[in-house]
Amino acid sequence: MKNRNVDFGIKTFILKNNLSDNKIYRVINNFSKKVILANQHGDLLTVNLAHTNLTKLGIDKIIVGDYVSYSPIEGKITKVYPRDNILSKVTSSAEKSWHVKSQKQLLASNVDEIWVMIAVDQRFTIEKLERYLETFRISDRDPIILLSKADHITEYKEIKNKIGQAYPTLKVRTVSAYLPETIQQIKKMLIKGHTIAVVGASGVGKSTLLNNLAGKDVNKVSNVRSGDQKGRHTTTSITLNALPDLDIYYIDTPGFKAINSTAQKSNPAVFNDIEALAKNCKFRNCSHLSEPKCAVKAAVQEGTITEEHYQSYINFEKRNKK
Template sequence: MYDLCELGFDNYFQELVKDTPYTIGRVAKSSNGIYLTYSVNGKFYCEVSGRFFHRTEDAHDFPCVGDWVLFDYTTADSKGMIHQVLKRKSVLSRHAAGKKQQEQLMAANIDIVFLVSALNNDFNLRRMERFLTQIYESGASPVFILTKKDLCEDVDEKISAVEEIAMGVPILSVDALHNEGMDQLFPFLKKGQTISLLGSSGVGKSTLINRLLGEEVQKTQSIREDDAKGRHTTTQRELFILPSGGIIIDTPGMRELQLWSSEDAASQTFQDIEELEKQCKFRDCRHSSEPGCAVKKAIETGELSEERYKSFLKLQREAKFLDLKKKYGSQRASRIQADEILKGKW
């Protein structure tokens, strides 16, 4: 038996199901078309109904971990049939592997994303910017969790570097293995609030979850000592209920993240550059040889690093091309891109 409020059911979802003959549940795990679903009547292994399956054309509309669904069930075998996925208030997704224009859902209805990064040789600000862009697109709020502080000799310096790319975002450094600094996370773990973990392989997400749950529910592996790269330990998304009453969703680690976002999300990640662009003498400044360019001046004075500006341009181009593909399809988007490159507009 599960309390819907503890699972994160709030007024937003209550308005969507004022009158329904079905049972309300939240998807805790998904595997091969089977959705482990928690409800006030217990947990059930559900499939989508035939009507749902045949009327749904986009993979985006199928249930994912964190979704609220309406289903019916049979008590005898704890099996159920999902008839509807409630409108999501946030969704974390990325571009699916491969060349096809396809979105891969990672988790839904998240309030806060813990962006986890290790303070070791794998510390990478450019990768953090990519993850941050995806979080802003999801509709959730980001919090940086910097792990493995016991392996770092310049923690304060690295925290300052993250502060420069994530203005106003909370940044916490912890050593989950030795339970140091974990109390900083507790204010975010409120009853009914959903947290998702996002980060590369081997940054310590599984160790974090085990500490927060107070038991070993996720396998952990040490990083490779020669290059500080991590190994994949979490292989699927799963929802856990914390002793505090909060909910946490783990996601498999990623080495690279292909964006599934818009130019607006990229701009939100680089608010400092957006502000500098407003100070340029010319509104259509290309930040190359134009006089009165605030961006170029900031790079020359060291106020803005050239690496961050290059990252901004790369992510902006990537998001722009993605927007074009969504609107026109891959072939026409490629033609538009090529034409703008020739005109010096890309």
């Protein structure tokens, strides 16, 4: 993987943080007991974590996207640099029928963009979209929605419409492996040097897009499967892939079954318009349902915001107050 363009973001990281340590690596793959590191020349290195004391480093886990210092002599990671942001999700498992345990799972770090991929041939609801918006956020920005398998043209139009009505300001992009112009459009919108985490249900086309952007089958090379552990299924791991021709890093994630809506929530930025309006409501604690002189309801009546957008806000608030 030697390529002049491929520095895995390390050069920028060193400059930005004014670091003198030149031996900085980026974690591009992690398994339970080892990680794969890349250096700023694009060389890869597999490191066994047996000698690395995570507690001493002040972290629970090393994750894909981390910038670290590695000492070849000691054979261990000596520092994990503070993360700009962490992409995480909340998983819940019913331990006993009455007890649901939720757990925050760290997926990746130092991410510039999150793309949530939704395949138009799978059942779509606005609630499902909202769970994604609530779960995957970095630095208070909403993720970009990628509607995949857009070759299912009827379903595509329908879903695109629904989202447009409920969330007029949300960034929605289109992709299909069978419509090359959509791949070209995606390429045009890339920002050089960005690390992009692509999330979404299993089978929506995340790895296919990676291959189409790379122009080759990346998965065969880097989608290393983690070793079987007792009682656990073999799972495809999270991988950070360099796309040198495009100068981006694509974090491919395995599908997950469910995202939990008990995640730490903050209002998606798509509701900023409504929150701005709400400042003009007569009552400070206006619920925008039936109070007099409600600026939000007035805006719906005037057509400044759509009924659908209003409804999704009300539904969102309702779920959050439960």
